[in-house]
Amino acid sequence: MGITKTESFTTQQNELANILKALAHPARVAIIDYLLTVDECICSDIVNELPLAQPTVSQHLKELKNAGIIKGSIDGKSICYCIDEKKIIILREYLDAILLSIKQTDKICQ
Amino acid sequence: MGITKTESFTTQQNELANILKALAHPARVAIIDYLLTVDECICSDIVNELPLAQPTVSQHLKELKNAGIIKGSIDGKSICYCIDEKKIIILREYLDAILLSIKQTDKICQ
DNA sequence: TTATAATATTGCAATATTACGATAATAAAA
DNA sequence: TTTTATTATCGTAATATTGCAATATTATAA
Numbered sequence: 001m002g003i004t005k006t007e008s009f010t011t012q013q014n015e016l017a018n019i020l021k022a023l024a025h026p027a028r029v030a031i032i033d034y035l036l037t038v039d040e041c042i043c044s045d046i047v048n049e050l051p052l053a054q055p056t057v058s059q060h061l062k063e064l065k066n067a068g069i070i071k072g073s074i075d076g077k078s079i080c081y082c083i084d085e086k087k088i089i090i091l092r093e094y095l096d097a098i099l100l101s102i103k104q105t106d107k108i109c110q
Numbered sequence: 111m112g113i114t115k116t117e118s119f120t121t122q123q124n125e126l127a128n129i130l131k132a133l134a135h136p137a138r139v140a141i142i143d144y145l146l147t148v149d150e151c152i153c154s155d156i157v158n159e160l161p162l163a164q165p166t167v168s169q170h171l172k173e174l175k176n177a178g179i180i181k182g183s184i185d186g187k188s189i190c191y192c193i194d195e196k197k198i199i200i201l202r203e204y205l206d207a208i209l210l211s212i213k214q215t216d217k218i219c220q
Numbered sequence: 221t222t223a224t225a226a227t228a229t230t231g232c233a234a235t236a237t238t239a240c241g242a243t244a245a246t247a248a249a250a
Numbered sequence: 251t252t253t254t255a256t257t258a259t260c261g262t263a264a265t266a267t268t269g270c271a272a273t274a275t276t277a278t279a280a
Binding site: 003004025027052053054055056059060074076077078 | 234235236237238239240241242246247248249
Binding site: 016 | 115116118119120124126127130131134135136138139140142143146160162195198199201202205206208209211212
């Protein structure tokens, strides 16, 4: 019926999928990339940087924030966003576990 | 208009988003998890393992395969799927780069 | 050849995502 | 208070995703 069967999967599987989904858009990858290039916790010249309208950028930022990948703090009339590494670490640990598990079993499939 | 502006982003950003998108569903995370628990390159008792209909599982497998995250080889009348680590490694390297970059600049934003 | 088993594809309904114009909300500056 | 700058929200159109029944395909087995 088009609705993800969230209840059929484990909490961990859903959490990982949420983190992955938040990052799974080129605009959001671009936002992360941009946040890494600026020395200071820059606000939204992200809008100037990306070829997207302000509401679109705002929506992408909201999704990243909801997923806990970035955090924002109010700074005068602008908002200072930066990456929150916790979820990135969770994701990296998952990938590490996958790679370790593959190494150990060393499948020959194909 | 609802269509992702792929051409507005770099090849790398789009590639990363594609890998992330392929993994960004609890059913597909569950498939990966299952593939890791079976010693051999198991085929599709994935259908028996997951609470999803066979066509749905088949579609998820197709997406994982298209993204290069799993590979499948024909084995009689069944198909043997297993994880292809290349894309996982690309993803981990990206996360490493993010974490390294955060460490270096050490932002105070918050 | 005719089952049978394992996967894939098609078609469709339900829902989610993406993008943006218009507009609202918030807060400093004049 | 009025302006201005920054960000968020609403509404909506276009498109994508999810899930499955029905059916097709493929390949072994009988």
